Amino acid sequence: MPSGEVFTGPVEESANSWVEFTYPAIEEGKEVDGVRLEFKDGKVFQTCAKNN
Numbered sequence: 001m002p003s004g005e006v007f008t009g010p011v012e013e014s015a016n017s018w019v020e021f022t023y024p025a026i027e028e029g030k031e032v033d034g035v036r037l038e039f040k041d042g043k044v045f046q047t048c049a050k051n052n
Contacts, residue, residue, distance in 0.1 A: 018036060018038040018039065020036040033051040
């Protein structure tokens with residue numbers, strides 16, 4: 001997806017998976033790369049990034 005956008009509609013309390021972003025983002029003036037979010041029962045329970 002060239003725009004980098006994904007739209008989904010899971011049942012809010014049923015999402016159990018992860019998403020990883022392969023492009024960098026800018027947060028508070030710092031480049032953050034390799035962001036990964038893990039979901040359990042619809043809530044983010046673990047996060048990590050390769051840089052920053």
